[in-house]
C-alpha cells in the first residue's frame with residue numbers, strides 16, 4: 246500500500262494503558278505503509294532517553310518491530326516530550342525531525358510542526374518554549390540525575406495545569422496570521438500539525454492546514470497517499 250500516516254498527541258502514560266494498546270494495534274494494522282510521522286507529544290512526559298521506565302521499554306519495542314517490518318519512522322518532539330532525542334530514535338529505527346520541517350509527500354511539499362509555535366498569543370508559553378528548546382538548557386538538564394528531572398517534570402506539569410486553567414480558550418489555539426506566515430515563509434501550500442487537540446481541515450489564504458487530534462476516546466490520524474489526504478479516527482475504549 247502506498248500511504249504515509251501522521252499522528253500526534255498520544256500523550257502516552259502508564260495510567261492510560263488503552264492508549265498504549267491502541268498504538269500497538271495501529272502499528273500492526275499499518276505495517277505495510279511507506280512511513281509514519283509522529284508530530285510530538287507521543288509521551289505525556291519524557292525526561293530523557295536514558296529514563297528506562299516500563300512504558301518507555303514497551304513503546305520502544307513496538308516501534309522497533311514496526312520499523313523492522315519496513316516503514317520509515319520520523320519523530321518530531323512536542324511540548325511534553327521536548328527531550329525526546331537521538332538515542333530513542335536510534336533505538337526504534339526512526340529519525341528525529343526538527344520543528345518545523347518541510348518534507349515532500351508524494352510530490353507535495355508539506356510543512357510539519359508540533360503546533361505549539363503557532364500559538365503566539367500565549368507569550369508566557371512562548372518564552373518557556375524558547376528556553377526549553379535551547380540545546381544549552383537541554384544539555385544542562387540532561388546532565389542532572391533522573392530523580393532531579395522527575396521532580397522538575399512534576400513541577401512543570403503542575404505549573405502548566407494552573408496556567409492552562411487560567412487562559413482564555415482562544416489563546417490556546419493557533420494564531421491565524423502565524424499560520425499564513427509559516428506557509429509563506431516555507432513556500433508550501435500544505436501544513437500538518439497537532440498540539441491543539443482540535444482535529445480539522447482549515448483553508449487559509451496561503452494553503453491548507455490539517456490538524457491532528459489527540460488520542461483519548463478516539464485515535465486520530467492523517468492518511469496521505471497519491472490519491473489525497475484523509476483525516477480519520479477510530480474508537481479507543483479507555
Ligand SMILES: [Mn+2]
Pocket residue numbers: 254285286323324325359361439440441
Ligand atoms: Mn502539545
